[in-house]
Amino acid sequence: MSLKLFNTLTRSKEPFVPLKEKQVGMYVCGVTVYDYCHVGHARAAIVFDTMFRYFQYLGYEVNFIRNFTDIDDKIINRANDKGMDWQEITHKYTVAFHEDMGKLNIASPTEEPKATDHIPEMLSMIQSLIDQNKAYAIDGDVFYSIKSFKDYGCLSGKNINDLQSGARVEVNETKRNPLDFALWKKSKPGEPFWNSPWGAGRPGWHIECSAMSKKFLGDTFDIHGGGKDLVFPHHENEIAQSCGCTGQQPVRYWVHNGFVNIDKEKMSKSLGNFFTIREIYKKYHPEVLRLFLISSHYRSPIDFSEKNLDDATKVLTRFYEGLAGARNKTATMDLKLVPDFQEKIKNHPLTKKFEVAMNDDLNTAVVMAHMNEELKNLNSAVKDKNSANLEEVAVATAAWETAGRILGLFFLTPEEFEKELFEIKNRDLGLEVSKIEQLIANRNAARQSKNWTEADRCRDDLVQMGVLIEDTPNGTEWKLK
């Protein structure tokens, strides 16, 4: 039983066998830093963050590279529109990226290289392609000649003839073949540029990933990831460049995540139907967004809607409440004194189910199902007055928490989560805690004197305000609806 991953290159699930034992090299396409990230970016980040965490859990040493594209037409255009320096733009949105992703519990990759820090590496790769007659320079531009690469189209399943007959291929008179793509672009006056053997210019989009992955991971590495929309042309072109340069297939497993849709349509800038991550944070807790995005398989399209986020909020609230109860139950225990604690976690049925699901192409949706079922057991055990099974509860709790953490959940304490969730929900309601607590005190006073009519009236008032209350052995607790 070992990890299987769906490889876009072969269109099948394959057992994952690393190039070097117990080590993984993975490169994931990051973002172009010219705007705030939207939910689609969040999904890609979460998918590969989860993969990263799971590899570490399996005991691999992971070299995880995620780049920033910090030079590109969109950046230059944005800078011109805003009257800002292009580097101010890239800096601003790089900072925003870290902020937004940080709240999603996205762990830091091993390296986060920037394209502009690797111009020399790109130049040498381009030169090598020219030397091998696989690229040609014309008037300051350099293009890759796709005719030089017989396998062009192998990743996306396209053939060159079909592509050429398509009406949407860009017209550019200077290219020998309409499908040839830019490795180096001559800069126009006023645009940022770097000097090169072919004149002042800037790199084409695709070459940065080839150059940086080669630098950090070598000519051939294990995994290259990104959104499905990068399969063609970006990753196709990367293969052509890297393979052309080194003669090696650069990547063993190509992994692509599906889109985030809105009303069945792809969320995208051009359609204008996107939500930025920070917009979502105004109404939903970041961890809710994460849970929502892992509740379906990473390759399936996922429909983004408030209803789905509301459902995810309910699930996560229940998870944290269950966690609070379970931790509370074993609070007096010193877990270090439990014999073979780690071993017991490892052998817990939930851990086994978790691994089976994750090994099947990272099936986080199935993991969620198992966690929901295990939560029932946990809740029952917590309620059970018999304390003989305390150790069992501690082990089950730890197993459950461990699984959740690999999916990027439970990075807050239940108390912190409750507090943050309240603040988010209260943004619209604007309720005062003191007022709520006063009403609850009134109700409890009425209950003391068995004045049920008055007690119920207080509760109705609270419900009207959007406050739900629960009478527990520890007193009356409340939360927002």
Place this chain on the structure above:
RNA sequence: GGCACCGUCGCCAAGUGGUAAGGCAGAGGUCUGCAAAAUCUCUAUCGGCGGUUCGAGUCCGCCCGGUGCCUCCA
């Protein structure tokens, strides 16, 4: 036009060819002064029609419906 993918309970969502996980919503029970929470029980034959097979949601064909890629895009 070319190439892919998808269509499972009211909604969301899993499903190596052997008679459908889980969540939300809904119904009923336990608990509770009543509630809430928790817990228990219940609710689908898988877009349609054929075929292969002892057996198909799961493979093949056709049809209907939807999406994506072929241009920048996670």
